[in-house]
Amino acid sequence: MGERLTSALVLHQGAESSLDYFLHSAFQARLWRAVLLDTRLRPPADMGSQLMQAKVVVLVRYWPRGWCWRGWLRQARRQGLRCIYWMDDDLLDLSGFKVLPRKYAVKLRRLAWDHRRAILDWCQELWVSTPTLGQRYAGLKPVVIPLCPQARVLEQISSFSIGYHGTASHRQELLWLYPLIVDVQARYSHTLVELYGDEEMRQLYGAIPRVQVHHPIPWERYREVTAGQHLDLLLCPLVANTFNGARAAVKFFDAVRLGAVGLYSDRQPYASMVSHGEDGLLLGDQYDEWLDAISRLVSQPQERQQLADSARRRASSYLHLAQSNET
Numbered sequence: 001m002g003e004r005l006t007s008a009l010v011l012h013q014g015a016e017s018s019l020d021y022f023l024h025s026a027f028q029a030r031l032w033r034a035v036l037l038d039t040r041l042r043p044p045a046d047m048g049s050q051l052m053q054a055k056v057v058v059l060v061r062y063w064p065r066g067w068c069w070r071g072w073l074r075q076a077r078r079q080g081l082r083c084i085y086w087m088d089d090d091l092l093d094l095s096g097f098k099v100l101p102r103k104y105a106v107k108l109r110r111l112a113w114d115h116r117r118a119i120l121d122w123c124q125e126l127w128v129s130t131p132t133l134g135q136r137y138a139g140l141k142p143v144v145i146p147l148c149p150q151a152r153v154l155e156q157i158s159s160f161s162i163g164y165h166g167t168a169s170h171r172q173e174l175l176w177l178y179p180l181i182v183d184v185q186a187r188y189s190h191t192l193v194e195l196y197g198d199e200e201m202r203q204l205y206g207a208i209p210r211v212q213v214h215h216p217i218p219w220e221r222y223r224e225v226t227a228g229q230h231l232d233l234l235l236c237p238l239v240a241n242t243f244n245g246a247r248a249a250v251k252f253f254d255a256v257r258l259g260a261v262g263l264y265s266d267r268q269p270y271a272s273m274v275s276h277g278e279d280g281l282l283l284g285d286q287y288d289e290w291l292d293a294i295s296r297l298v299s300q301p302q303e304r305q306q307l308a309d310s311a312r313r314r315a316s317s318y319l320h321l322a323q324s325n326e327t
Helices: 017-029 047-053 067-078 094-099 102-111 113-122 131-136 168-187 199-205 219-225 250-257 287-299 301-326
Strands: 006-012 032-038 056-060 082-087 125-128 160-164 191-196 211-214 233-236 261-265 281-283
Touching: 006 017, 006 047, 006 067, 017 032, 017 056, 017 082, 047 067, 056 067, 067 082, 067 113, 082 113, 094 102, 102 113, 160 168, 168 191, 168 199, 168 287, 199 211, 233 250, 233 287, 250 261, 250 301, 261 287, 261 301, 281 287, 287 301
Parallel strands: 006 032, 006 056, 056 082, 082 125, 160 191, 160 233, 191 211, 233 261, 261 281
Antiparallel strands: none
16 A cells, blocks of 8 residues: 555656656556646745655656755755656757757757756666667666556547637737636636737737737738638627727628637627627627626537528628629
């Protein structure tokens, strides 16, 4: 029973793919309980207590940048804990960096190669990902960990896509959307959001999970890159101002082209274009109203399809109108 409680502190920098492809399975095979610690953050307040309870420390790829983390690593060694260094690229051979992009090579040098002596002095065991690495470092008697991905790596997750497609003129709308997107992404784990915005917006939204901010592109290019793309929802808020009051309801047709249900601010130009509950939803300026609408449509695929189909029929009527005017 004692082995089942073996605690392994795993020091990493972000969600490294090697955790899912190699290490979690290796820990499970050894009956280790992995405690993940991101060294980009400050050590937890109970770090000393965690070291006292642990029997193993695994360092993933990079020597920590913070002096406090390095101090804890040395403390682990003094306490006699089993100290393991994991490497899934050849991070200790500078000559191999020559074929890499300069920026990536600089990163590897700064985080690993520059600290190779400290790493090798600290670790008692070297774990590697391939037989080739095992042969290169045979003198250190490395353990080759087999490739054994976690089940979640192979899962095809059914995602729900939400978009806001606007030009640089929509800064106010992007700022308005921010707390709504925060709430949506906190509520759901399968929603993917894509936006168009500048560097300011990329920094603003960068901390929200599963949000991608694209740089605005010209209309012709936008049509090319979104050809065949599908969204479940297209968010079309409009902040009340003089400039927006003169806009046309073009986003209605964008929603149709993307196969999406459009959620629109209940003001012009959408108030006279969209039939609420038939070919889209008209919503007020309260976040709760938008959040409730998104929550309902996330769980109601049949309603989404009916709204999207009705919007496509409505858009098609404009095509017929244009053709009749030409004749």
